[in-house]
Amino acid sequence: MKTKILVAGVMVAIASAFTIGRAHAQSEPAVKVYATGSEEIKLIFGYDSPGSVEVKFLSGNDVIGRDRINGKSFDGGFTKKYRLLQGKNNNLRLEISSPEVSVTYALTAGADGRWKAQLEQSTFNYPVVASR
Numbered sequence: 370m371k372t373k374i375l376v377a378g379v380m381v382a383i384a385s386a387f388t389i390g391r392a393h394a395q396s397e398p399a400v401k402v403y404a405t406g407s408e409e410i411k412l413i414f415g416y417d418s419p420g421s422v423e424v425k426f427l428s429g430n431d432v433i434g435r436d437r438i439n440g441k442s443f444d445g446g447f448t449k450k451y452r453l454l455q456g457k458n459n460n461l462r463l464e465i466s467s468p469e470v471s472v473t474y475a476l477t478a479g480a481d482g483r484w485k486a487q488l489e490q491s492t493f494n495y496p497v498v499a500s501r
Contacts (some may be wrong), residue, residue, distance in 0.1 A: 383418075387478055391404065397491075398470050398472050398488075398491040398493070399414075399416055399446070399470075400413070400414050400415065400416075400465050400470060400472040400491075401413040401415075402411075402463060402474045402476070402486035403486065404483040404484045404485065404486065405450060406483070407481075407482040407483060408452055408453055408454055408455065408482060408483075408484070409450055409451070409452050409484075410450070410451050410453060410463075410476065410484050410486065411448060411449070411450050411451075412424065412445075412448065412449050412450075412451065412463075413446070413448050413449050414432070414438075414446050414448070414449075414465065414467075415445075415446040415498030416446055416467065416470060417444060417446070417467060417468050418440045418446055418467045418469060419468070420438050420440050420467060420468040421437050421438060421439050421440050421467070422437070422438045422447075422463070422465065422466070422467040423435070423436070423437050423438075423466050423467075424436040424437075424438070424449075424463065424465050425463070425464040426433075426451075426453075426461055426462075426463060427461065427462040427463075428460075428461055428462075433461075436449075436451075440467075446501070453476070453484060455478045455482065459477065459478035459481070460475070460476070460477055460478075461475075461476040462474065462475055462476065462489070463486070468494060469493070469494055470491065470492065470493055470494060471490075471491070471492045471494065472488070472490070472491045472492075473488075473489045473490040473491075474486045474487065474488055474489060475487045475489050481499060
């Protein structure tokens with residue numbers, strides 16, 4: 370009897386560990402922004418997307434640039450480089466949105482001319498499923 374309770378307890382502990390690990394893995398989006406060189410950033414989008422992906426560059430509340438990548442032009446994600454010139458405003462936001470995920474990065478220009486990207490927000494757009 371004690372053995373059955375011990376085995377059941379171990380199974381519950383293993384199931385809990387998998388659930389917690391899976392929840393943590395989904396909190397980190399597969400959308401990354403890196404500085405690749407002076408005044409260049411690289412966007413890595415790691416999702417299959419049947420719809421288009423919109424990339425917006427924001428300064429304050431103003432949209433200063435926009436790019437739309439069609440979903441049929443990539444399979445398994447994509448990478449794209451952008452050249453950002455430093456000017457009066459060296460603090461920008463980059464918003465990447467698709468039907469699956471929406472991500473916002475804060476971009477800050479460093480003294481060496483390289484941009485630094487910091488993840489601000491990520492939202493996963495899961496489809497609604499109903500059951501009877």
